[in-house]
Amino acid sequence: xxxxxxxxxxxxxxxxxxxxxxxxxxxxxxxxxxxxxxxxxxxxxxxxxxxxxxxxxxxxxxxxxxxxxxxxxxxxxxxxxxxxxxxxxxxxxxxxxxxxxxxxxxxxxxxxxxxxxxxxxxxxxxxxxxxxxxxxxxxxxxxxxxxxxxxxxxxxxxxxxxxxxxxxxxxxxxxxxxxxxxxxxxxxxxxxxxxxxxxxxxxxxxxxxxxxxxxxxxxxxxxxxxxxxxxxxxxxxxxxxxxxxxxxxxxxxxxxxxxxxxxxxxxxxxxxxxxxxxxxxxxxxxxxxxxxxxxxxxxxxxxxxxxxxxxxxxxxxxxxxxxxxxxxxxxxxxxxxxxxxxxxxxxxxxxxxxxxxxxxxxxxxxxxxxxxxxxxxxxxxxxxxxxxxxxxxxxxxxxxxxxxxxxxxxxxxxxxxxxxxxxxxxxxxxxxxxxxx
Amino acid sequence: xxxxxxxxxxxxxxxxxxxxxxxxxxxxxxxxxxxxxxxxxxxxxxxxxxxxxxxxxxxxxxxxxxxxxxxxxxxxxxxxxxxxxxxxxxxxxxxxxxxxxxxxxxxxxxxxxxxxxxxxxxxxxxxxxxxxxxxxxxxxxxxxxxxxxxxxxxxxxxxxxxxxxxxxxxxxxxxxxxxxxxxxxxxxxxxxxxxxxxxxxxxxxxxxxxxxxxxxxxxxxxxxxxxxxxxxxxxxxxxxxxxxxxxxxxxxxxxxxxxxxxxxxxxxxxxxxxxxxxxxxxxxxxxxxxxxxxxxxxxxxxxxxxxxxxxxxxxxxxxxxxxxxxxxxxxxxxxxxxxxxxxxxx
Amino acid sequence: xxxxxxxxxxxxxxxxxxxxxxxxxxxxxxxxxxxxxxxxxxxxxxxxxxxxxxxxxxxxxxxxxxxxxxxxxxxxxxxxxxxxxxxxxxxxxxxxxxxxxxxxxxxxxxxxxxxxxxxxxxxxxxxxxxxxxxxxxxxxxxxxxxxxxxxxxxxxxxxxxxxxxxxxxxxxxxxxxxxxxxxxxxxxxxxxxxxxxx
Numbered sequence: 001x002x003x004x005x006x007x008x009x010x011x012x013x014x015x016x017x018x019x020x021x022x023x024x025x026x027x028x029x030x031x032x033x034x035x036x037x038x039x040x041x042x043x044x045x046x047x048x049x050x051x052x053x054x055x056x057x058x059x060x061x062x063x064x065x066x067x068x069x070x071x072x073x074x075x076x077x078x079x080x081x082x083x084x085x086x087x088x089x090x091x092x093x094x095x096x097x098x099x100x101x102x103x104x105x106x107x108x109x110x111x112x113x114x115x116x117x118x119x120x121x122x123x124x125x126x127x128x129x130x131x132x133x134x135x136x137x138x139x140x141x142x143x144x145x146x147x148x149x150x151x152x153x154x155x156x157x158x159x160x161x162x163x164x165x166x167x168x169x170x171x172x173x174x175x176x177x178x179x180x181x182x183x184x185x186x187x188x189x190x191x192x193x194x195x196x197x198x199x200x201x202x203x204x205x206x207x208x209x210x211x212x213x214x215x216x217x218x219x220x221x222x223x224x225x226x227x228x229x230x231x232x233x234x235x236x237x238x239x240x241x242x243x244x245x246x247x248x249x250x251x252x253x254x255x256x257x258x259x260x261x262x263x264x265x266x267x268x269x270x271x272x273x274x275x276x277x278x279x280x281x282x283x284x285x286x287x288x289x290x291x292x293x294x295x296x297x298x299x300x301x302x303x304x305x306x307x308x309x310x311x312x313x314x315x316x317x318x319x320x321x322x323x324x325x326x327x328x329x330x331x332x333x334x335x336x337x338x339x340x341x342x343x344x345x346x347x348x349x350x351x352x353x354x355x356x357x358x359x360x361x362x363x364x365x366x367x368x369x370x371x372x373x374x375x376x377x378x379x380x381x382x383x384x385x386x387x388x389x390x391x392x393x394x395x396x397x398x399x400x401x402x403x404x405x406x407x408x409x410x411x412x413x414x415x416x417x418x419x420x421x422x423x424x425x426x427x428x429x430x431x432x433x434x435x436x437x
Numbered sequence: 438x439x440x441x442x443x444x445x446x447x448x449x450x451x452x453x454x455x456x457x458x459x460x461x462x463x464x465x466x467x468x469x470x471x472x473x474x475x476x477x478x479x480x481x482x483x484x485x486x487x488x489x490x491x492x493x494x495x496x497x498x499x500x501x502x503x504x505x506x507x508x509x510x511x512x513x514x515x516x517x518x519x520x521x522x523x524x525x526x527x528x529x530x531x532x533x534x535x536x537x538x539x540x541x542x543x544x545x546x547x548x549x550x551x552x553x554x555x556x557x558x559x560x561x562x563x564x565x566x567x568x569x570x571x572x573x574x575x576x577x578x579x580x581x582x583x584x585x586x587x588x589x590x591x592x593x594x595x596x597x598x599x600x601x602x603x604x605x606x607x608x609x610x611x612x613x614x615x616x617x618x619x620x621x622x623x624x625x626x627x628x629x630x631x632x633x634x635x636x637x638x639x640x641x642x643x644x645x646x647x648x649x650x651x652x653x654x655x656x657x658x659x660x661x662x663x664x665x666x667x668x669x670x671x672x673x674x675x676x677x678x679x680x681x682x683x684x685x686x687x688x689x690x691x692x693x694x695x696x697x698x699x700x701x702x703x704x705x706x707x708x709x710x711x712x713x714x715x716x717x718x719x720x721x722x723x724x725x726x727x728x729x730x731x732x733x734x735x736x737x738x739x740x741x742x743x744x745x746x747x748x749x750x751x752x753x754x755x756x757x758x759x760x761x762x763x764x765x766x767x768x769x770x771x772x773x774x775x776x777x778x779x780x781x782x783x
Numbered sequence: 784x785x786x787x788x789x790x791x792x793x794x795x796x797x798x799x800x801x802x803x804x805x806x807x808x809x810x811x812x813x814x815x816x817x818x819x820x821x822x823x824x825x826x827x828x829x830x831x832x833x834x835x836x837x838x839x840x841x842x843x844x845x846x847x848x849x850x851x852x853x854x855x856x857x858x859x860x861x862x863x864x865x866x867x868x869x870x871x872x873x874x875x876x877x878x879x880x881x882x883x884x885x886x887x888x889x890x891x892x893x894x895x896x897x898x899x900x901x902x903x904x905x906x907x908x909x910x911x912x913x914x915x916x917x918x919x920x921x922x923x924x925x926x927x928x929x930x931x932x933x934x935x936x937x938x939x940x941x942x943x944x945x946x947x948x949x950x951x952x953x954x955x956x957x958x959x960x961x962x963x964x965x966x967x968x969x970x971x972x973x974x975x976x977x978x979x980x981x
Contacts, residue, residue: 095574199666207635213568213607216631283548327526329546331567462880472914475856505856562856733854 002098002135002381003131003376004124005159009037009053011430014155015051015390019059023066023366023381034064036387039430044210044383045377047087047382056427057437061395065363067099069370071189071267072164072243072315075101075121079108084320084408085424086127089340092316092318092407093130094433097390097423099379100131100371101318105142111147112137112148114156114412121157126427129433130426133159137235142166148175154162154184159374162189164243165192169195171232178238179431185266187239187374190229190249198223199404202331204277206294208232212281215330217292230257230264233293241373242266244317245293247302255310265373267315268302268336270343274350275299285326285333289319304366307357316343320409346414348394348421357373360367390434391425398422439736442730443550445564445572445611446764453615454466457580460722460729467504470722477732478507481538484554486512487564488527489575493720494574495566498541501727523727526550526556533557539731540567560734560760568662570602574606574695577726579616582652584690595625595647596704597681598639598656601630601668605695610636621646625679627668644678647685655681655694656701676702683708691715696760792953793943793966798926801942802831804926806838808940809893818919820848822883824908828852828896830959831926837894850883852894857907867872886915887930893940897955901926927966931954 011417016034021044022028035043035051045181045305070093076084077220084092085247093101103120105111111120117134132289136153141362142163150161161181168174168190181188198221203209205216225241242254245266258264271289279287287293305311319336325331338377351357371378379388400417402410426434438456439447448456467473473777483502486497495511502509514528525544527579532540533556533719540552540557543564552564582589594613600606600622609680613620614637621639623646626719647653658675669675682705686692693705700706709712784981793801813819821839822847823832829851872963894908924940945953945968952969956962 205631207632208629210632211607211635213566213604216566218631275471283551324524324526328524329544329549329552329566331546331548332525465878470915474914476910477856477858710820 003133003159004121004126004128005131005429006125008059009431011047012055012387012432013053014055014057016057016059016064016217017035018046019064021381022363024268024364025066025378025380028381034059034381036427036430039387039427041258041381041387045391046220047392051202058393059390060392062424063259063394064381064393065097065250065390066342066381067390068097068366069193069368069376069379070098070101070316070318070340070343070395071241071313071370071374072269073101073103073119073193073318074320074336075103075322076107077103077107077120080320080322082408085125086132087129088406088408089318090124090127090129091434092130092338092340094404094426094428095406095423096316096342097344097392097426097434098340099390099428099433100133100390101340102133102135102159102374102376103366104162104164105135105137105230106163110137110141111135112142112153114149114152117153117156117158118371119194124399127326128213130375130428133374135158135160135162135164137161138163138168138188139173142170142332144173147173147180150177150180150186151184154186157318158186158191159376160187160241162191162243164189167191167193168229169196171228175232175236178233178236178240182236182238185239187241187263188233189241189243190226191243192222192225192229192245193217193224194221196412197224202288202292203280204294206277206295208277208280208295212283214280217246217290219249219298223247223253223292226250226412227253230254231263232261233257233264237263239263240265242317244272244291245302245311246272247298250303251301251310253291255305255388258310265312265369266310267370268306268311269315270346272299272304272341273302273314273315274346275413280330283330285297285328285330285413286337286401286413288326288330288333288335289317289337289413290335303351303356306351309361312335312365313373314347314365315370316340318407319411321411323410326411336413337411338405338407338409339412341407342400342412342414342419343423344392344423345419346417348392349419354421386431387427388396389427393422393424394420394421396421396422438730438733438773440734440738441554441561441563442549442572442734443554443561445568445575445608445615446613447572448612450615450617453576453579453612455707456576456733457583457728459733460580460725463732464725464728465722466719467728474504474506476506478502478505478538479525481505481507481508481735483541483731484506484510484512484532484534484535484537484559485564486532486540486542488514488542488549489565491543491565492495493723494543494571497720497723497727498564498573501724501731502539504724506732507731509533509544510537512613525552529553529556533559536734539545539704544636560738562730563603567628568602568607570608570611571604571695572608572612573723573727574605575612575732576730577719577723578609578642578654578693578695579612581693581715582723584718585715586651589613590687591619592651593619593621593648593649594629594652594654595621595623595643596654596656598679599628600624600633600656601628602659602662604626608653610638621650623647623679625669625675644681644685647681647690650690650728653686653690653692655692655698655703657697658693658699660699672702679703680705681708683711683713686711686713691755693719696720740764788970789963790968792945792968793927795964798942798964798966801836801926803838805926805940805942806809806835806842809835809922809924810839810842812939813891813893813909813922813953815891817845817964818889819848819886819893820887821893821895822850822912822979823895824889824904825851825855825958826855826893827955830925830957831897832895835924848885850885851881852908852911854904854907854911855883859903859907876900881911881915883915887912887918889917889919891920891922892918893924895924896955897926898953899923899928899936899938899941900931900953902932902934905936906934916951926955927953
C-alpha cells in the first residue's frame with residue numbers, strides 16, 4: 001500500500017442533491033444527485049429514488065468534484081511539529097478538498113530510509129485525515145553525496161524520490177539516481193536550481209530586485225538545471241517529474257523533452273500561477289518562496305502552459321513556517337508559503353473565472369493528472385467507486401483569513417484576498433474528512 | 438515629512454526643498470557657534486540602533502540629536518547575533534517600551550527600517566538598510582549639490598562604480614531625479630543590477646560618459662560584498678577602466694563621494710585631495726541635514742497641525758502677525774491630550 | 784466663523800512717531816551707546832530694530848549694531864507647532880535665521896519685537912541670546928503690549944499699551960513686509976459684542 005489514511009470515523013452515508021457533478025475523468029458534467037452509502041458512490045442520477053437513512057446535503061449551485069491530489073506538501077513531521085504535524089497538515093488538506101497528499105522528505109531526520117517511512121506510515125494511520133503518500137530522499141540526508149536506499153524505501157511504500165528543498169547538483173549522482181529509481185519503477189521529483197546561479201538571491205532577479213536592492217535569483221538558475229536534468233532523464237529513459245516550475249524557459253525545456261519522448265510530468269504552484277514579483281515590493285516575507293515569484297511574463301507563460309497541457313499538475317508546495325520565522329526582515333525569513341487550504345479557491349478565482357483556464361483543465365491538473373504521475377489512486381466520481389470527492393461553493397465570495405486555517409502555520413501569500421471556491425465538504429475513502437455545512 | 442523616513446520615495450520634491458531649507462537656515466551655521474546646541478528637542482529621546490559598523494552616519498546622527506538637546510541612546514548590535522539572539526521585532530518592542538520619539542536604524546537587510554516601524558510608535562528613520570536605501574545620505578548629497586550649484590533642475594550627474602551593491606545609489610537615483618537632474622549610471626555590467634532599466638536612468642559602461650556631466654558621484658567599491666563571487670576578474674582592470682582621477686574632471690565639474698573612500702580604487706589619490714571634490718562638504722552637510730530631519734520629523738507630525746488648519750487665526754493668512762499669538766498656555770494644554778492619544782492608537 | 788471685524792488701532796503716522804519716541808527713550812536710558820546693540824526678533828521685530836537703529840544713528844551720529852534673532856529652535860512648544868508654521872516661515876523668500884554680526888559679550892542688548900503677549904517668545908529669545916554669549920544687560924522694546932502675560936516679563940520700552948481679550952488678534956503691519964504701516968485689531972463679531980457687554 002502506498003498511501004496511508006487513518007481508519008477513524010465511519011463510512012459516510014449521504015445524498016448530495018442537485019449539485020453540478022463535474023468529473024472530466026468519467027465524462028460527467030451535469031446537475032444531478034449523488035447517493036453515497038457506507039462510503040461508496042452507489043447512484044449518480046437525478047430523481048427521487050430511495051435514499052434510506054442517508055443524510056441529505058443540498059448541492060444546489062455547488063460543484064461536486066473529484067478530490068484533489070497534491071504531489072508536494074511539507075508536513076514538517078518529524079522535527080518541526082510546532083509548524084505542522086500529521087494531524088494538522090492532513091486536516092488542512094481536507095479543508096482544501098484534497099484526498100491524497102505527498103509528504104516531502106526534507107524533515108529532521110530526513111526521510112532517507114525505510115525505517116523512517118515505516119514510522120511515518122504508522123503516524124499517518126493514527127492521525128491522517130487524508131491519504132498520505134511519502135517521498136523518500138534521493139541522497140542520504142539530502143546531502144547530495146550518496147544515494148539513499150531507494151529499493152528499501154520503495155518496499156516500505158515510497159511513491160517517488162526527491163531531494164526537494166535542494167537540487168541534486170552532482171550530475172553523476174543524478175544519473176545514478178535515475179537508474180536506481182527506474183529499477184523500482186518510481187519517478188524522481190526534481191527541485192531544479194543551479195545554486196551557483198542562484199547565489200544569495202532571495203527574490204526573482206529583475207526590475208523589482210534591482211529597485212529594492214535585494215539579491216536576485218535569475219530564472220536561468222532554474223531553467224538551466226531543468227534542461228540539464230531532463231537531458232539526463234531522456235538519456236536514461238527514466239520517469240521524471242519537475243517540481244514547481246516558475247518561469248517560461250523551464251516550461252520550454254519541459255515541452256522539448258516531452259516532444260523528444262521523455263516520460264516527463266511537471267507541476268506548478270498556485271502562487272506562481274496567481275502572483276508575480278511585484279508582490280514582493282511590500283517586503284512581506286509571506287511572498288518569499290523558492291523558486292521565487294517571477295515577473296508577469298513568466299506568470300502568463302505558466303498559465304498558458306497549464307492551459308495547453310505542457311504543465312500537467314498543480315502542486316501546493318505547502319511549506320509551513322512559524323510566525324516568528326516569517327516576522328523578520330525579508331532577507332532573514334525562510335523560503336516557503338502554505339497553500340493546501342487556498343489552492344482551489346485561488347485558482348478557480350484567478351484562472352477559471354478570469355477565463356484563462358477551463359474548469360476541466362484545473363480539475364485534471366489538481367486531481368487525476370498528479371495521481372497518475374506518481375501512480376496514486378485516481379479520484380473519480382463513478383458509481384461503484386469509493387467516494388473521494390469534494391463539494392465546492394463557487395458563488396459566495398469570501399476573504400481568505402489565515403486565522404481560520406487548520407494548518408498550524410499562517411504563512412499564506414493569499415491573506416486578505418477575496419476569492420470564490422470555498423470547499424464545503426470533503427470525503428476521503430468514503431469518510432467525512434471535512435464538513436463545514 | 439511623513440511619520441517615517443524609510444525611502445526617498447517618502448519625500449516629494451517640495452518636501453526635499455523644505456527640509457533642506459531648514460538645514461540651511463537653522464542648522465548649517467550652528468557648528469560655527471561656541472555653544473553648538475539648541476534646546477529644540479529637549480526631553481525627547483532618540484535611539485540610534487546600529488546593526489552595522491558605521492562611523493560617519495552614526496556619529497552624525499548622534500551629534501545631530503545631541504545638538505538638538507535630545508537624549509540620544511546608541512545601541513550597537515552585532516548583526517552576527519541575529520538568528521541566535523533576540524529578533525529585531527523583540528529588540529524593537531523592548532526599545533519601544535522606553536517611549537522613544539525617534540528610532541534611527543542601520544541594518545544589513547533591506548526593509549529593516551520599515552519592519553521596525555511596524556512595532557513602535559516612534560518615528561523611524563532609515564540610516565541604511567542592506568542594499569536597499571540610505572535616504573539621509575541622499576538628502577545630504579542634494580544639500581551639498583545645492584550649496585555648490587544652486588538650482589539643480591536640468592543638471593547632469595553620473596553615478597559611477599559599484600551600483601549593484603549600493604543603497605546610496607538606490608536612494609540617489611530616486612532623489613536626484615526628483616530634483617529634476619538627469620542621472621547616468623556608469624559601471625561594468627557585473628556591477629549593475631539586472632533590471633537596471635527600471636531606474637529610468639541612462640546606463641554607460643565607459644568613463645567617456647563623464648564628459649558633459651555637471652557632477653560625478655563616485656561610489657565606494659564594496660569589496661566586502663564581493664566575497665565568493667567574481668564580480669571583478671581583476672582590480673587592476675577596474676582601476677584602469679573605471680577609476681576616476683583628476684584627468685577625468687572637466688572645468689566646473691564637481692566630484693562627490695559618500696565615503697569612506699577607497700583611495701586608489703574608485704578615486705585617484707590626487708582627486709581625493711583636490712578642490713574639485715565636495716567630500717568634506719558632504720560630511721559637514723550631513724550634520725545639518727540630519728538635524729533638520731530629526732527636527733522636522735517631530736515638528737511636521739505634531740498634532741497641532743490639524744488644530745492650526747482648522748483655526749483660521751493661526752493659519753497661513755494669520756502669519757502676518759506676531760508668533761506670540763498662538764503662544765497661549767491654553768494651546769499647550771490642548772496639545773497634551775492628543776499626544777497621549779497618538780500613543781494609544783499608534 | 785461668522786465674519787471678522789478689523790479695526791485700525793494705530794495709524795501709519797502714529798506708528799512712525801511711536802518708533803521715534805522709543806528710539807529716544809532707549810538712548811536716554813542707555814547712556815553708553817558704544818556698548819549698545821539692538822536685536823530684533825524675526826520677522827517684524829527685526830525690521831523694527833533696523834528702523835530704530837537708523838533713527839538712533841541720526842540722533843547720535845553713531846552706528847548702532849543690529850542683529851536678528853530667529854527663535855524657532857528655542858520655542859517651548861515644538862510639538863504644538865505644526866509644519867504649517869515651519870513651512871510658512873521657510874516660504875518667506877528672505878528667511879535668514881539668526882544673524883548676530885557682532886559679539887554680544889558685555890553688551891547691553893535691547894531685544895525688539897512687535898507685540899508682547901504671553902512673554903514666551905521673549906523667554907525663548909533670552910535663552911537663544913545666551914547661547915551666543917553673555918550680555919551685561921538685556922532690555923526689551925515692543926511696539927505693542929497687549930497684556931495676558933504668562934511669564935514674569937516686563938518691557939522696558941513700550942510703544943502702545945492695547946488691552947485686548949484673548950479672542951482678539953493684534954496684527955502689526957510693516958511696510959517692509961506688508962506694504963504699509965499700521966496696527967490692526969482683529970476680532971470676531973461675537974468677540975466684539977462680548978467686549979462691549981463687559
